[in-house]
Amino acid sequence: MTTCPAGNEHGGLDLAGKGSDETMTSAGASKPGQDLGGLAGLPGLDAVAGQLGRWIAVVRAEQARRQAGAALSRPVWKNLAFTGGPGAGKSRAARAVARIYHELGILSYGHLDEVAAATLTGATSRETGMLVGDAVQGAVGSVLMITGVQAWRDLPDHGEQMLARLYRELTDSRDHRGGQLAVILAGPADAVGELLASSPPLAARFPATIHFPGYIPGQLAAIFTTLASEAGFTLTPAAARTATAVLAQAAGQHSAGNARLAVQLLDQAIASQAGRLIAASGPPDPAAVSTITATDIPRHLHTRNAHPGDQRPGQYL
Numbered sequence: 001m002t003t004c005p006a007g008n009e010h011g012g013l014d015l016a017g018k019g020s021d022e023t024m025t026s027a028g029a030s031k032p033g034q035d036l037g038g039l040a041g042l043p044g045l046d047a048v049a050g051q052l053g054r055w056i057a058v059v060r061a062e063q064a065r066r067q068a069g070a071a072l073s074r075p076v077w078k079n080l081a082f083t084g085g086p087g088a089g090k091s092r093a094a095r096a097v098a099r100i101y102h103e104l105g106i107l108s109y110g111h112l113d114e115v116a117a118a119t120l121t122g123a124t125s126r127e128t129g130m131l132v133g134d135a136v137q138g139a140v141g142s143v144l145m146i147t148g149v150q151a152w153r154d155l156p157d158h159g160e161q162m163l164a165r166l167y168r169e170l171t172d173s174r175d176h177r178g179g180q181l182a183v184i185l186a187g188p189a190d191a192v193g194e195l196l197a198s199s200p201p202l203a204a205r206f207p208a209t210i211h212f213p214g215y216i217p218g219q220l221a222a223i224f225t226t227l228a229s230e231a232g233f234t235l236t237p238a239a240a241r242t243a244t245a246v247l248a249q250a251a252g253q254h255s256a257g258n259a260r261l262a263v264q265l266l267d268q269a270i271a272s273q274a275g276r277l278i279a280a281s282g283p284p285d286p287a288a289v290s291t292i293t294a295t296d297i298p299r300h301l302h303t304r305n306a307h308p309g310d311q312r313p314g315q316y317l
Helices: 021-028 036-041 046-067 090-103 125-138 149-154 160-176 189-198 217-230 237-253 260-279
Strands: 080-084 112-116 143-147 182-187 208-212
Touching: 036 046, 036 090, 046 090, 046 208, 080 090, 080 189, 090 112, 090 143, 090 182, 090 208, 112 125, 125 143, 125 160, 149 182, 149 189, 160 189, 182 189, 217 237, 217 260, 237 260
Parallel strands: 080 182, 080 208, 112 143, 143 182
Antiparallel strands: none
């Protein structure tokens, strides 16, 4: 029998480090969402995949009770809190959640709508409420991910208007839209924790928190190789070694654990490889078209938007 995860400080489920690999495989990844949207095989996201797998097991078990004819007057809230720095894989995980919820019949669509918390701030409390309401209503049937929630702490009311409106929208959604909505709040652990602690009623609607620890240089190199393969490229051994060295250097100079560094290095390598092929005389060798060599890897990563506080939405993995 799977042990239910222990509660966190907000009364929700703290999934980090609970359960075994066997539990995750058997209960969290055996039916819809078996590979957790690709998370289980992505370097550095093993712990996240384990946490998410245990949460999906909870959701799937409830769906099984519903299909067995049980009357569920108190269904599990499907909202989640994602904590961690930028480029830690939160967007990729949110897309996986959207797909899995759709496969399980919880949501009509497998879409993810991302919006930065800062863009939901209006000049007045009324305008703020309208922006939050519009974002939520526009995501009905999908997953809405609100990123960078630490921006709400800087508001005059410390985000109270935002949280109150979000609470109302989530409650109305379950009462009047059949639960056709799931919201993910994303940001640094301290900011997410403070927001939920400041509004216990809202915290009750976010039953699970999943933490994204970020990546060490070796994992960034493995992510670079994985993303290159997903883009249809093969790395020569020398290219892999060069990429590892460049990413280790970049990780020491910029925000630690940020997978956007690997994404940016791959973008630059692809551009360099394309320029090399175009400059070559005659048609390129078919194998060369899909091969990245050491000469395609810049010796220094030209970074952009790698500031530790960068929490803008977007799937960087």
